[in-house]
Amino acid sequence: xxxxxxxxxxxxxxxxxxxxxxxxxxxxxxxxxxxxxxxxxxxxxxxxxxxxxxxxxxxxxxxxxxxxxxxxxxxxxxxxxxxxxxxxxxxxxxxxxxxxxxxxxxxxxxxxxxxxxxxxxxxxxxxxxxxxxxxxxxxxxxxxxxxxxxxxxxxxxxxxxxxxxxxxxxxxxxxxxxxxxxxxxxxxxxxxxxxxxxxxxxxxxxxxxxxxxxxxxxxxxxxxxxxxxxxxxxxxxxxxxxxxxxxxxxxxxxxxxxxxxxxxxxxxxxxxxxxxxxxxxxxxxxxxxxxxxxxxxx
Numbered sequence: 001x002x003x004x005x006x007x008x009x010x011x012x013x014x015x016x017x018x019x020x021x022x023x024x025x026x027x028x029x030x031x032x033x034x035x036x037x038x039x040x041x042x043x044x045x046x047x048x049x050x051x052x053x054x055x056x057x058x059x060x061x062x063x064x065x066x067x068x069x070x071x072x073x074x075x076x077x078x079x080x081x082x083x084x085x086x087x088x089x090x091x092x093x094x095x096x097x098x099x100x101x102x103x104x105x106x107x108x109x110x111x112x113x114x115x116x117x118x119x120x121x122x123x124x125x126x127x128x129x130x131x132x133x134x135x136x137x138x139x140x141x142x143x144x145x146x147x148x149x150x151x152x153x154x155x156x157x158x159x160x161x162x163x164x165x166x167x168x169x170x171x172x173x174x175x176x177x178x179x180x181x182x183x184x185x186x187x188x189x190x191x192x193x194x195x196x197x198x199x200x201x202x203x204x205x206x207x208x209x210x211x212x213x214x215x216x217x218x219x220x221x222x223x224x225x226x227x228x229x230x231x232x233x234x235x236x237x238x239x240x241x242x243x244x245x246x247x248x249x250x251x252x253x254x255x256x257x258x259x260x261x262x263x264x265x266x267x268x269x270x271x272x273x274x275x276x277x278x279x280x281x282x283x284x285x286x287x288x289x290x291x292x293x294x295x296x297x298x
Contacts, residue, residue, distance in 0.1 A: 003042035003250055005108045005137070006032040007127070008117035010047050010057055012077070012093040024053070024060040025092075027144060028117040030236040033064035034243035034269065037279045040250060041067065042111070046104060048072040048097035048122065063276045072103055080120070080146060080153035085209075085233025096148040098122050101130050109135040113246055116170070117239065120146040120153045125165050132169040138249060141170040141201075142242045145182035157182050168200030174242050177208045189214040190221055190298070203255060205245075207238055215259050221298040224259050227267035227287045240269035244284075256295065257288070264288040 008028025015022050032045040049057045049071050061069050074095030081089050099122050114137045116123045123143075132139055146153040163183050167173060173196050175183060180192035184199070189206040193216035196204035207213045208226075210233070215222040244265030248258035264287035268279055 001042065002044055002108060002111035004032070004035050004040050004044070004113050004115065004246060005104075005111045006035075006043070006045045006115045006117055007099055007104075007123050007131075008045075008047050009074070009095050009097065009099070009119060009122045010045075010049050011080075011119060012049075012053050014091040014093055022056070024049075024057045025236065026094075026119055027142065027236055027239040028115075028119075029061075029064060029066075030239035031115050031117050031142070031243045031246070032066045033275075034240045034265065034279070035247055036065045036067060038243065038247040038265065038281075038284075040247050044068040044070070044108065044111075046070045046072070046099060046108070048074040048095040048099065050074045050077050050093075050095055053077075053093075065276070070103070070105065072097060072099065078120075078148045078151050078153055082235065084235055085237075090235065092153075094120055094146075094148075094153055096120060096122070096153075098124060099127060101127060104131075109137075111135065111137050113138045113140065113250055115140045115142060115242060115246055117142050117242070119144045120148050125162055125169070128166055128169050138172070139170045140172045140174065140242060140246060141166065142174045142239065143179075143183075145179055155182065157185075160185075164199050167196055171202040172205065172245075173201045173203075174205040174207065174238070174245070176238050177206050180206060190216075193221065205259060207241060209233060209237075213241075213259060213263065215255065217255065222256060222259070223296040223298060224263055225291060225294045226263055227291055229267050229270050231270050234270045237266050237270055241266040257292065260291040260295065261288045263291050 011026035193204040244262035
């Protein structure tokens with residue numbers, strides 16, 4: 001039986017100027033990799049990559065400690081430019097190929113949890129509805145609101161009717177504050193979290209970088225601090241946060257402890273220079289306890 005299935009296309013970080021060598025990166029890769037390194041052994045990722053990058057993808061997935069993968073064939077790549085927490089930008093290539101129902105092996109439906117981690121709309125509401133109705137898995141939605149237009153992936157606002165359909169199908173939605181505007185037209189973390197639950201999500205989490213996160217399940221708001229690191233941040237920290245939360249929920253921890261662990265994992269991820277290195281579980285647990293003591297109810 002699988003514990004965690006992550007759906008989302010890998011990205012290719014391209015070499016530009018003095019940037020590092022090309023690498024397979026992205027939210028789906030980060031979520032699967034961090035979850036696996038946190039001890040979620042039955043982790044698998046499903047996503048599309050072009051033929052020219054497939055060999056490197058297989059190699060990098062092994063380095064990322066992701067135990068199993070299904071790499072779909074993509075006929076082409078589109079470009080995207082992503083701002084980094086340090087203020088620079090990185091050049092990316094992404095496959096605009098949608099993940100279809102037929103691409104998901106039937107045995108994956110027995111998984112305990114599914115994380116939907118699309119970057120440019122490759123996981124659509126039809127697939128989400130199928131996953132939700134065909135599986136007893138907990139479904140976490142961690143979208144990025146890019147859409148491919150004229151060969152480029154650009155940020156776009158999600159159609160309100162599509163947002164409502166999707167939110168009714170997921171158990172947890174996790175978004176950075178800056179992206180809430182694309183989903184519910186509101187970036188105040190309390191208002192946005194409440195709106196997402198009112199529209200059907202079981203729970204909503206709005207992350208705010210070094211300002212922590214806001215959690216809402218329909219009653220009290222939880223304001224969860226970030227663990228201070230003194231660093232400028234790192235791409236895909238939100239995906240590491242989701243992986244930490246997923247691992248805690250799979251260990252049957254309540255949501256308040258799961259989000260505290262997620263915040264702790266994100267802080268360790270930000271500090272880590274080697275993206276393939278093991279995670280320091282002793283530090284993660286210690287920081288989780290500290291964060292738990294600082295959570296506020298509103």
